[in-house]
Amino acid sequence: MSVETTSLERMGRDLGSAIAETDEYQRFEEAKQAVEADDEAQAHIREFNQLREEFMLARQTGNATQEGMQKLQSKQQELHGLPVMAEYLEAQAALQERLEAVNEAISEPLAVDFGGEAGGCCQD
Structure with missing residues (x-):
C-alpha cells in the first residue's frame, strides 16, 4: 500500500x-x-414483516390484491405511528x-x- x-x-x-x-x-x-x-414496537415490526413477506410472495405468484396492499400499508402506518x-x-x-x-x-x-x-x- x-x-x-x-x-x-x-x-x-x-x-x-x-x-x-x-x-x-x-x-x-x-x-x-x-x-x-420496546416490546410493543418489536411485535408490530414482526407483524409488519410477516405481512410484507406474504404480500411479496403473493406478488411473485400473481396473487397480490389491492386489499393485501392496503392491509400492508395500514400495518406500516400503525407501526410508524408508535x-x-x-x-x-x-x-x-x-x-x-x-x-x-x-x-x-x-x-x-x-x-x-x-x-x-x-x-x-x-x-x-
Whole structure:
C-alpha cells in the first residue's frame, strides 16, 4: 500500500469516528436502541414483516390484491405511528441528511457523486 492509500484510509476512519460523534448519529443510535428495547414496537415490526413477506410472495405468484396492499400499508402506518418508531424514523432521516451533505462535500472536488453512482461509466 502506498502512503497515500494508508493516509486516505486513516482519514476515512477519522471521518467515520467524527460522524459517530455527531448529534444526528447519537440521536439515531439512541432511537434505534429504544425501538429494539420496546416490546410493543418489536411485535408490530414482526407483524409488519410477516405481512410484507406474504404480500411479496403473493406478488411473485400473481396473487397480490389491492386489499393485501392496503392491509400492508395500514400495518406500516400503525407501526410508524408508535411514538418510539416515529422518533427512530425522524432520527434516521436527520442522519441521512447529514450523510448526504458529507457525501456532497467529498464528491465536490472529485466531480463524482459516489453515493449516487450506480455503476456504468461516462454517461451524459
